[in-house]
Amino acid sequence: MNTDTLSIEGHIAALRPKLIAFARLQLRDSVAAEDTVQDTLIVALEKHDAFAGRSAFETWVFGILKNKILERIRYERRYCSWQDGSWQNSEQSDEDAFENLFQDNGRWQPAHRPQSWGNPDQVLENASFWKLLDTCLLVLPDSTARVFTMRELMGLTTQEICDALSLSDANCWVMLHRARLKLRACIEKGWLT
Numbered sequence: 001m002n003t004d005t006l007s008i009e010g011h012i013a014a015l016r017p018k019l020i021a022f023a024r025l026q027l028r029d030s031v032a033a034e035d036t037v038q039d040t041l042i043v044a045l046e047k048h049d050a051f052a053g054r055s056a057f058e059t060w061v062f063g064i065l066k067n068k069i070l071e072r073i074r075y076e077r078r079y080c081s082w083q084d085g086s087w088q089n090s091e092q093s094d095e096d097a098f099e100n101l102f103q104d105n106g107r108w109q110p111a112h113r114p115q116s117w118g119n120p121d122q123v124l125e126n127a128s129f130w131k132l133l134d135t136c137l138l139v140l141p142d143s144t145a146r147v148f149t150m151r152e153l154m155g156l157t158t159q160e161i162c163d164a165l166s167l168s169d170a171n172c173w174v175m176l177h178r179a180r181l182k183l184r185a186c187i188e189k190g191w192l193t
Contacts, residue, residue: 022065023036136182
């Protein structure tokens with residue numbers, strides 16, 4: 001083994017915990033996350049010579065992970081039955097709660113108006129904020145969290161999400177809206193109190 005291979009292996013080993021955390025958040029299954037990350041690391045090791053350096057190495061490996069996650073989701077949609085329909089019931093029961101957040105003219109009810117979180121740049125640099133966001137993502141219903149992370153963390157378009165999860169465009173946007181509202185409420189509880 002040459003020193004380049006040792007350097008790549010060390011770099012990949014350092015990334016592994018972040019990859020696992022991201023895959024667990026997206027897949028909601030520790031075993032599936034481990035398998036997906038393992039597949040990602042194998043590809044990264046086998047194809048590290050193809051890394052052109054147009055992005056950071058970490059970004060390149062996360063790109064591989066995103067593709068592996070999408071492959072797994074597509075596989076599950078095709079070959080595994082999603083028998084747990086509880087997310088539909090829990091999200092539909094929230095519909096009235098979301099309606100009550102707004103006035104007839106579409107503006108926030110005064111009691112539900114978003115609070116100031118402080119300077120956005122400082123908040124985003126705060127590690128405690130990111131831990132809180134991770135915690136809030138974990139308490140979202142699985143399907144809502146999956147759609148949100150595919151859009152906001154993986155950077156997929158709504159069309160790509162709809163294709164991968166067999167959702168209508170309207171359903172996808174509703175799920176994103178609900179995710180954002182629930183995350184805002186969760187973050188305000190944990191961050192501002």
